[in-house]
Structure formats: C-alpha cells, structure tokens
Amino acid sequence: MANRNRPLSPFMLGTSYRLQITSVMSFMHRATGIVASVGAFGMAWWLLAVAAGGQAYADAAACLGSPLGMLALFAFTFSLVYHLLNGIRHLMWDVGMGFELPEVYRSGYAVIALSVVLTAAIWFIALRGGA
C-alpha cells in the first residue's frame, strides 16, 4: 500500500500493450472460467429440477431446449472444454514442462484446435440424439 496512485491491472490494455496469442489465451482462461462458474449454477438449477420432477423438470427442459438455452449450453460446453484443456496446459507448466516459447505457442495452438474439435464432437453426438 505504499503508492495508492499506482496503475492497476488491466491499465495497459489497449494503450501500451500489444496482445499476443499467449496473453489472449491467459485472458480467455479467466473468461471461460467465469462462464463455466455461471454454468455451474445452471447445473445446480437443473439438478434441482430433476429432483423435483413434474412441471419443474418440464419447464427446465423446455428452457434448455429453446434456442437461447441451447446457445447458453453451447457457451458452457466450449468454456468448460477450453478451461479444462488450458488448465491441463497450466498444470504442465506447474510441474516445469513446456516453458520454452516455441513450446508455449505450440501447446497454445493445440489447446485452441482441440477445444474446437472436442466441443464440435460433443455437440455432434448430442444433436444426433445422444450416445
């Protein structure tokens, strides 16, 4: 608390800092984490509806099946998948693997590609009517 007027995060965005894939992915990790957290409350709400059954479940199912509900579910799926894969990338850094810049970029592109593929695969199976 020495200098109360010091600049605070994220002051440098857009002024003196050029975004790169590494910082964008770091930011995305937080953003997807927030979306996934919101989705966790959606999961609790859905579980309560399943437990209550009857009209409560019918309403929840109709809500999730609506275009807006499907969009929310899609955002939830992608956020979970991205956060999981990038989280594994973070865990590997935690044990000291993949710290060289070319490796950081390679794992970053791998996470983005795998997130898209895995999200698409989940939705392909789901929209075909379940596994």
Next chain:
Amino acid sequence: MSETKTPDAASRPRDFRTPVARARGLGSGKTGTDHFWWLRVTSVALVPLFAWFIGTLVSLVGADLATVQTVLARPFNAIAFALFAITTFWHAKLGLQVVIEDYIHQRGLEIALQLLVTFACAAGALASLYAIARIALLG
C-alpha cells in the same frame, strides 16, 4: 558494499517501525500457498470428473425424466456427481476470488463481491448435493 542500508531505504524518510510491524496486515505468511495449492488439487480432480460429467450428460440427451432420474440415482453416478459438484463450486470460488482481487479496485465493492461469491458457491454446492441426495435416495 560497505553500506548496510540499500540506497532506496536511505533516500526514504526514516521509519522507526520494525520489519514485522511493516509486514503485519499485508497478508499471512502461513497460508500463502494454500489458495494456489487447492486450486491445483481441485483442478486435477476435475479432469476425470469432467470426462464423466460430459459423457453422462451427452448420454442423457433426449431421455425422459424417469430415465434421467434412474441414471443419476445409480450409486456410482450419484457419488461422481456429488464429487463433481463439490469440486466445481470449490474451484469456482477460488478462481473467481482471484478475478475479483485482480480487477475490482474499490475496497467495499471487492469485499461485497467476495462475500457474494463465497455464499453463492456454498449455496450452489449444497443445492446440488441436496438434489443428488433426493434423486438417489428418494427416487
């Protein structure tokens, strides 16, 4: 260096407080890695739980209520779902805490949001456990 003081300390006005007095109130030295560690522990646990969660939900697409209840009531699924709910809300609480610490610079709002996140995540986890118990035990 013959001087014991750093140039930085010498240029500042004299401070008669002891180093420990200056450090006090700025955070604990005993639980410093707790937050970091439990964020990692929960994230490791969430890797297999996530795979099970997505697999189970995708298998339930298009199923009717009775099927959903029967599948979730199976002992393995009920326990896995309970673990998933606890770990997810715990991890969410720890993660959101950092986001608030980093980006909310107004002290009152920051504390209000930290309380909100803590209470909401506790309520979310408890509501999930209640629902799972009701599905599994009462059918």
